[in-house]
Amino acid sequence: MNNIGVEYAPGMRIIVRGEEWMVKRVETNSLGNQTLQVVGISNLVKDYESRFLTDLEKNRNC
Numbered sequence: 001m002n003n004i005g006v007e008y009a010p011g012m013r014i015i016v017r018g019e020e021w022m023v024k025r026v027e028t029n030s031l032g033n034q035t036l037q038v039v040g041i042s043n044l045v046k047d048y049e050s051r052f053l054t055d056l057e058k059n060r061n062c
Helices: none
Strands: 013-016 019-028 034-040 049-053
Antiparallel strands (some): 013 019, 019 034
16 A cells, blocks of 8 residues: 555645645556646746656655
């Protein structure tokens, strides 16, 4: 079982690499990790849609 330590849910606001994003959808990928579909909130990424893989970000100090 995957123990990410953070439970993500649609509507959450997250900070990734210094920018604020809102989670639109959370899916479990084929490796059992979470894929976050997000839309940008802060000025630099406003209205930009992206996806983040939690297994790639969990070991970084963002």
